[in-house]
Amino acid sequence: MSDEIYLVANSHIDLSWLWTRDETIGKICPETFVNVLNLMDKYPLLCYAQSSAQVYEWLEIHHPEIFRRIRKKVREGRWEIVGGSWVEHNANLLCGESLVRQYLLGKRYFMEKFDVDVKVAWLPDSFGFCWTLPQVLKKSGLEYFLTHKLKWQVERMKPPIPFPYYVFWWESPDGSQVLAYHTVGSYSEDVNPMRVLEQLASLKRRHGLNKLLVLFGRGDHGGGPTEGMVKEALRLMEIVDPAVYPKVILSTSERWFKDVRSISKSLSFPVVRDELYVKTHRGTYTTEARVKLHNRRCECLLLTAERFASIAMLLGMAYPSEDLKNAWKLLLLNQVHDNLDGTSIEEVYIQAEGDYGEIYRIGRKVLEEALNVIASKIDTRCGGLPVVVFNPLSWCRSDVVELSLEGELRAVKALKIFDCFGREAPVQIVEGGQKAVFIAEDVPSFGYKLYCLTPSSEESIDSGLKIGEFFLENEFLRVEVDGKTGFVVRIYDKVNGRDVLSDSGKGNALQIYEDRPPNAPGGEPAWNMYLGSLTELEKAEEIRLVEKGPVRATIKIVRKYGGSTFEQYVSLYRKIPRIDFTLKADWHEKYKTLKVAFP
Incomplete structure (x- = not known):
């Protein structure tokens, strides 16, 4: 069988990175796609691949004539829609439902607008992939998966340990498999005859496969294929003697995947049963932490709003499908790899703050309306203030509830709370009378439980917590704090009879790492972690028991470093098998990274 080279024109477009989406919408996309469309009109053999439903929707709204021309090329089979997702997303920081929504909304858009069922997942520039x-x-x-960065290395790895495969079956824990391709070259190649031959030789040595897929065209800031690239591809296609040069095809990526799959049994490609880990860009899991926090909070908010809106719909509320879809699209847009990973410029994150604000507005509005509809059907008559506790998750739960106290309740000495069966639960007034906390027990899945809160002259019932100056204990856990250093020296799991921490005696430790600026050796703070310098804060300015109540007990530790102050709170609750570690940081350091460590 003769060698074959499949040339696929493309342009990797970062929707925002060193520029904002406004430039992508107004300049990068229209200029790139007009260039591609004009080349396709001039050279009928040229095919082109483009991902990201968001890109196409922007074109539909802002550049309808370009959108119309693209639809024509799609119908001709020459413009290949790839990816299937709303954007080229991060694949390690998202919840499972966000991953599903990326492809649900993306594939639905492509089917509605182009009548195309996308088969090739396309994430060439994302920074690692969950199993x-x-x-x-x-x-x-989707049947196929294309990526690129797995073979990237950090300089300090000697010898380097490259990702070993170009073509492989990637299998998830449930047994689902996709045929995966890690590009031999980059995703923005020139049509360079000698470089292509070198890549083909690498592929043949590794897998015995004589069909090479090459992605050519300018990328990141758009551009796509140049006329020179197309002419060189056509020149190579005219060579008919395989002894002179392998057969060259201007192709789609799906054609290559199908052709490779047809011969895969004879080649026995390896099966990878693991995550796909990128050994560089590890700083992206910590930098721009606020967008990661917004993403997680918005995921939880939208899912909770959807669940209760679905229940409220059964009680007569109109389901707000359009509002929720718009909120999800904003969230999916901000999950694009450079944005959520924290590698973009500050202007991108200023714009993102507005997006997250709109998501919060929609999500909270939907959730509040849904809960009000449900609550209106509940008989809340009791001898005090009714408190309805909702559980948005799919299992029965017992957990902490925090109430804001208003009016005369802020002046009372004590409170009592009873569930709908008349059983009293301990309640604790905190934050100087502004709030109260109690444990809501056995709240049913996707359901609620009614409580009644009343003023009292007597303290709440005993919780069974064991509390000392430097230790906290309930029926599940015992946590001990060193009275001199403030380190957590022991966490004992009473249920399983084992110590959780190592013998170092330094749990809940604050560690300061140097985070080198971009112009320093090894400095690339948005992308990588520099681990050459570590300072552990061993001195505590203050260690004291600050809460000792029937619901919660808390030890506070204060530390200082440079111009920064840290307040650490270690809290244990009655009947809850969990310790809460809270850190409040008044941070004034530059080019430093703070880590909380539990050895």
Whole structure:
């Protein structure tokens, strides 16, 4: 069988990175796609691949004539829609439902606007992939997966340990498989005959495969294929003697995947049953932490709003499908790899703050309306203030509830709270009378439980917590704090009869790492972690028991470093098998990274 080279024109477009989306919408996309469309009109053999439903929706809204021309090329089979997702997303920081929504909204858009069922997942520039992604892809109707960065290395790895495969079956824990391709070259190649031959030789040595897929065209800031690239590809296609040069095809990526799959049994490609880890860019899991926090909070808010809106719909509320879809689209847009990973310029994150604000507004509005509809059907008559506790999760739960106290309740000495069966639960007034906390027990899944709160002249019932100056204990856990250093020296799991921490005696430790600026040796703070310098804060300015109540007990530790002050709170609750570690940081350091460590 003769060698074959499949040339696929593309342009990797970062929707925002060193520029904002406004430039992408107004300049990068229209200029790139007009260039591609004009080349396709001039050279009928040229095919082109483009991902990201968000890009197409922007074109539909802002550049309808370009959108119309693209639809024509799609119908001709020459413009290949790839990816299937709303954007080229991060694949390690998202919840499972966000991954599903990326492909649900993306594939639905492509089907509605182009009548195309996308088969090739396309994430060439994302920074690593969770092990469950093949399951999401397969169940979303995708068969193939293309990426690039797995072989990138950090300089300090000697010898380097490159990702060993170009073509492999990627299998998730449930057994779902997709045929995966790690590009031999980059995703922005020139059509360079000698470089292409070198890549083909590498592929043949590694897998015995004589069919090479090459992605050519300018990328990141758009551009796509140049006329020179197309002419060189056509020149190579005219060579018919395989002894002179392998057969060259201007192709789509799906054609290559199908052709490779047809011969895969004879080549026995390896099966990877693991995450796909990128050994560089590890700083992206910590930098721009606020967007990661916004993303997680928005995921939880939208899912909670959807669940209770679905229940409220059964009680007569109109389901706010359009509002929720718009909120999800904003969230999916901000999950694009450079944004959520924290590698973009500050202007991008200023814009993102507005997006997250709109998501919060929509989510809270929907949730409040839904809960009000449900609560209106509940008989809340009791001898005090009714408190309805909702559980948005799919299992029965017992957990902490925090109430804001208003009016005369802020002046009372004590409170009592009873559930709908008349059983008293301990309640504790905190934050100088502004709030109260209690444990809501056995709240049913996707359901609620009614409580009644009343003023009292007597303290709440005993909780069974064991509390000392430097230790806290309930029926599940015992936590001990060193009275001199403030380190957590022991966490004992009473249920399983084992110590959780190592013998170092330094749990809940604050560690300061140097975070080198971009112009320093090894400095690239948005992308990588510099681990050459570590300072552990061993001195505590203050260690004291600050809460000792029937619901919660808390030890406070204060530390200082440079111009920064840290307040650490270690809290244990009655009947809850969990310790809460809270850190409040008044941070004034530059080019430093703070880590909380539990050895």
